[in-house]
Amino acid sequence: MNSAIPPSASLPSMGRDRGWGGAAKALDSDVSEPSMTITAASPLAAATAPRIRGSARRQWLGLLYIAPAMALVIVFFIAPVVFTVWMSFHNWPLLGSPSWIGLGNYTRMLTDNRFMAALGFTAYYTVIVTLAIFALAFPLALFVERERRGVGAYRTIFFMPVVVGLATASLLWVWLANVDSGLFSPILRMFGVTGRSANLLATFDNAFWTIIVMVVWKIVGFTMIILLTGLQSIPTDLIEAARIDGATAWQRFRMITLPLMRRTLALALILSVTGSVLAFDQFYIMTSGGPQNRMISVVYYIFNQSFVSFQLGYGSALSIALLGILVALSVIQLWLLRGDEDK
Amino acid sequence: MTDLANAPLRRRRLLGNIGFHGFGVVASFFFLAPFIWAGLASLRPGAEASTPPLPPWPTTGISFDNYATLDLFGAGIWQHTINSLLVSLGTVVLTVLVSVLAGYGFSRFRFPLKNVFFVLIIATLMIPFQSILTPLFIILARLGLNNSLVGLMLVYVTLQLPFSVFMMRNAFDAVPREIEEAARIDGATDWTLLVRVLLPLVMPGVATVGIFAFLNAWNEFLAALILLSDNDKYTLPVLITAVRAGRLGAINWGAVQAGVMVMTIPCLVVFLLLQRYYMRGLMAGAVK
Numbered sequence: 001m002n003s004a005i006p007p008s009a010s011l012p013s014m015g016r017d018r019g020w021g022g023a024a025k026a027l028d029s030d031v032s033e034p035s036m037t038i039t040a041a042s043p044l045a046a047a048t049a050p051r052i053r054g055s056a057r058r059q060w061l062g063l064l065y066i067a068p069a070m071a072l073v074i075v076f077f078i079a080p081v082v083f084t085v086w087m088s089f090h091n092w093p094l095l096g097s098p099s100w101i102g103l104g105n106y107t108r109m110l111t112d113n114r115f116m117a118a119l120g121f122t123a124y125y126t127v128i129v130t131l132a133i134f135a136l137a138f139p140l141a142l143f144v145e146r147e148r149r150g151v152g153a154y155r156t157i158f159f160m161p162v163v164v165g166l167a168t169a170s171l172l173w174v175w176l177a178n179v180d181s182g183l184f185s186p187i188l189r190m191f192g193v194t195g196r197s198a199n200l201l202a203t204f205d206n207a208f209w210t211i212i213v214m215v216v217w218k219i220v221g222f223t224m225i226i227l228l229t230g231l232q233s234i235p236t237d238l239i240e241a242a243r244i245d246g247a248t249a250w251q252r253f254r255m256i257t258l259p260l261m262r263r264t265l266a267l268a269l270i271l272s273v274t275g276s277v278l279a280f281d282q283f284y285i286m287t288s289g290g291p292q293n294r295m296i297s298v299v300y301y302i303f304n305q306s307f308v309s310f311q312l313g314y315g316s317a318l319s320i321a322l323l324g325i326l327v328a329l330s331v332i333q334l335w336l337l338r339g340d341e342d343k
Numbered sequence: 344m345t346d347l348a349n350a351p352l353r354r355r356r357l358l359g360n361i362g363f364h365g366f367g368v369v370a371s372f373f374f375l376a377p378f379i380w381a382g383l384a385s386l387r388p389g390a391e392a393s394t395p396p397l398p399p400w401p402t403t404g405i406s407f408d409n410y411a412t413l414d415l416f417g418a419g420i421w422q423h424t425i426n427s428l429l430v431s432l433g434t435v436v437l438t439v440l441v442s443v444l445a446g447y448g449f450s451r452f453r454f455p456l457k458n459v460f461f462v463l464i465i466a467t468l469m470i471p472f473q474s475i476l477t478p479l480f481i482i483l484a485r486l487g488l489n490n491s492l493v494g495l496m497l498v499y500v501t502l503q504l505p506f507s508v509f510m511m512r513n514a515f516d517a518v519p520r521e522i523e524e525a526a527r528i529d530g531a532t533d534w535t536l537l538v539r540v541l542l543p544l545v546m547p548g549v550a551t552v553g554i555f556a557f558l559n560a561w562n563e564f565l566a567a568l569i570l571l572s573d574n575d576k577y578t579l580p581v582l583i584t585a586v587r588a589g590r591l592g593a594i595n596w597g598a599v600q601a602g603v604m605v606m607t608i609p610c611l612v613v614f615l616l617l618q619r620y621y622m623r624g625l626m627a628g629a630v631k
Contacts, residue, residue: 061533062452069445069504070460076479076501077467083478140370148363156618157371160378163614163621165562167580168606171587171599172381181596183380186395217374225625278471281564285584299473299565306477307569319474330469 084316084323092313105317115318118301121294125208126276132216133272137223144224145231155228159221166218170285173214177201177286184210204291211282211295219275223268230264231257266336274329277322298322378607385409385600392597409597413605416591416598417582418575424605427561427578430492434499434560435553438507441500442552443545446511447537451523461512468505472498476569483570490572498570499560507552510627514548515541551624554617558610579606 088105092098109115144155161169176183179199188198201207234257242252258265280299283289289296296304302322306315383400389408414420449461479498480489488494518541526540542549564580571577577585583602585591614621 058533059453062448062454062457065448065452066445066460068441069464069508072441072497072501073464073467073504075482076498077470077472077475078463080475080478080482081470083482084475087478087481143363143366143370146363148360150364150367154367154371156615157374160611160614161374163558163610164607165564165580165610167564167584168562168603168610171580171583172377172603172607174587175596175599175603176377176380178596181393181395183384183396183399186397190397217377221374222625225622229626274471278473280473284568285564285587288588302473302477303565303569307480312477312481315477319477323470323474326471326474327469 081323084319087313087316088320090313090316092311092316094310094312098313101313105314108314109317109321114296115298115301117294118296118298122277122279122297125279125297126273128208129212129215129276130269130272132212133220133223134268136216136220137227137268140220140224141227141231145228155225158224161218162222164218166281167285169214169218170282173210173217174201174286177210201287202291204294207287207290207295211286214286215279215282219272223272226268226271227261227264230261230268233264234260263337266333270329270333270336274326277325277329298325378611381600381603381607385597385604387597389597392595392600409595409601410605412595413586413598413601416586417577420602420605422575423577423579423582426492426576430496430499430567430578431557431560433493433496434503435556437496437500438503438556439549439553442504442507442511443537443542443549445504445508446513446515446545446548447541449508449512450515461508464508465505472502473565476566479566480569489570490576492571492576492578495567495570495578496560498566499556499563503552503556503559506555506624510548510552510624511545513627514545518544547620547623550617550620551627554613554621555624557613561606561609 087098089100089102090098091101091104140158144151144158175181177185177200179185179197179202182200184200185197189196198206200210238256238260239252242256247255278299279297280303283295283297283300284303287295289300298318299322302315302318305311305318380396380399384396386405386407387396387401387409388403388406389412391403392409392412410420417423445464449457483489483491483494483498486494488497522540522544523536526536531540562580563578564584567578567581568584571581574585574591579602582591583599583606586602587594587599
């Protein structure tokens with residue numbers, strides 16, 4: 001494993017040199033001359049871990065155990081993040097040499113109408129799909145919270161679409177919604193909703209709502225389970241006491257259940273929002289960007305810039321913008337979750 | 344029969360049960376129906392594949408035409424299933440290996456910068472991998488791992504690590520240290536201790552980590568779409584999307600239905616068999 005990851009040595013310095021040097025030292029000395037290491041390593045180890053069983057040298061072995069994980073994260077995650085920043089300051093074609101253009105990509109982004117349209121569409125989609133998921137997940141969570149015979153089977157069934165891939169679900173639904181050989185079009189005609197064969201994916205609104213229904217079907221079980229854990233963590237005697245005091249079902253829900261679930265709600269909300277902001281598969285597979293290219297999400301736009309137009313520098317700048325949005329959402333998440341603990 | 348006083352109560356309970364299961368059955372139908380329709384439609388004869396599935400089940404006997412048609416796309420359905428299996432199972436094995444080692448290291452050792460390293464791994468959760476695909480494409484090319492299933496697998500393993508290392512560290516933390524003390528007194532080395540004594544005790548955590556690694560790698564689409572350029576290397580989601588888009592010949596909806604089934608069934612089987620471990624992982628992620 002270790003020999004398969006030479007790039008860690010040539011990575012841009014990230015202030016981790018000490019740790020990596022330490023790992024290499026521990027590795028070397030442990031194999032060849034164990035007695036020497038104790039003197040070499042003990043001052044630092046003794047400083048951080050004064051009273052540990054076993055020798056100080058043994059503690060350094062921990063670095064060896066985490067080395068493969070660190071190597072993978074550095075090569076395939078942290079280096080790409082740093083590299084994204086670097087690339088975003090360049091005009092970076094697929095072939096030929098990149099040229100430094102400073103903030104050129106970022107100023108271009110601000111006046112890029114198609115990027116603004118992608119941002120707008122992604123925000124619209126995120127709001128609608130999150131509302132739709134919650135509107136259905138909450139009743140389902142209340143339904144499966146009841147301890148009745150057979151409730152386990154219902155939980156499992158409602159959750160099943162979650163474990164199937166979003167790409168798989170998109171392919172399944174794009175067939176169902178297909179005008180010629182799908183199921184929805186003849187069913188709608190049978191019930192007299194539409195006069196002739198309806199192509200659900202031809203207009204923006206119909207295609208958009210078809211995708212919303214597909215995503216809700218696919219995701220709602222997940223949100224339901226998250227909300228269920230919140231419901232189950234509420235002490236039953238609280239509800240019972242309120243019932244005895246004469247609170248109505250709505251009052252109990254409004255005054256006890258909802259406030260106590262704030263943390264869970266915040267978590268479910270943020271998971272839904274971050275997931276939706278990163279949506280790609282359903283638009284690419286089901287509508288190829290949609291009627292009049294109006295269903296291009298942010299990730300889809302980055303994909304187009306980087307891997308269709310091969311403007312890798314501009315794609316990187318857009319990625320940094322996306323990263324900024326997601327980090328901002330994460331900060332909001334931490335703030336929402338912390339707020340509850342303080343009270 | 345005799346206690347008439349209980350009759351209204353019993354009737355109310357009966358009505359409650361009917362209401363409960365009535366709602367449950369109807370809701371279950373909506374969640375299951377797309378799977379069932381696609382499954383039954385995929386078994387219709389090839390000639391019917393382009394017609395609406397009314398009724399949505401085979402009327403003239405079960406046929407595997409659609410699966411045979413699917414085999415004509417790309418390098419054949421077996422090759423692409425093997426591609427997907429190689430990547431997914433490789434991701435499972437490597438993720439388990441790397442996260443067990445890291446979980447053990449983070450749980451049982453003290454070394455400089457330990458918390459920095461741990462936070463560094465977990466913090467990658469805050470960064471969407473969609474935003475690093477552009478440089479990943481270039482870095483993999485420099486490493487000679489572009490258009491390679493191994494390269495894709497290493498990316499998937501990395502994406503699994505924050506969750507998996509977190510899970511495994513907690514699993515090791517939950518094992519009492521006295522167990523190791525005893526084994527160590529008997530002269531066990533770190534390695535035998537880990538493999539013989541601790542590993543059996545953290546097996547539930549390993550199962551959780553493995554299931555998530557499998558499902559995520561099996562289902563992943565965007566990275567596979569970008570990083571694999573050779574038709575023969577396509578994993579199943581990329582292949583079936585190409586079939587649906589008509590990039591590998593005329594669109595054949597029967598083949599798409601068959602492909603959807605090939606992708607769906609392993610996920611549902613893994614989930615239904617190992618649901619307990621899946622839910623554990625979900626809870627751990629949710630509580631965190």
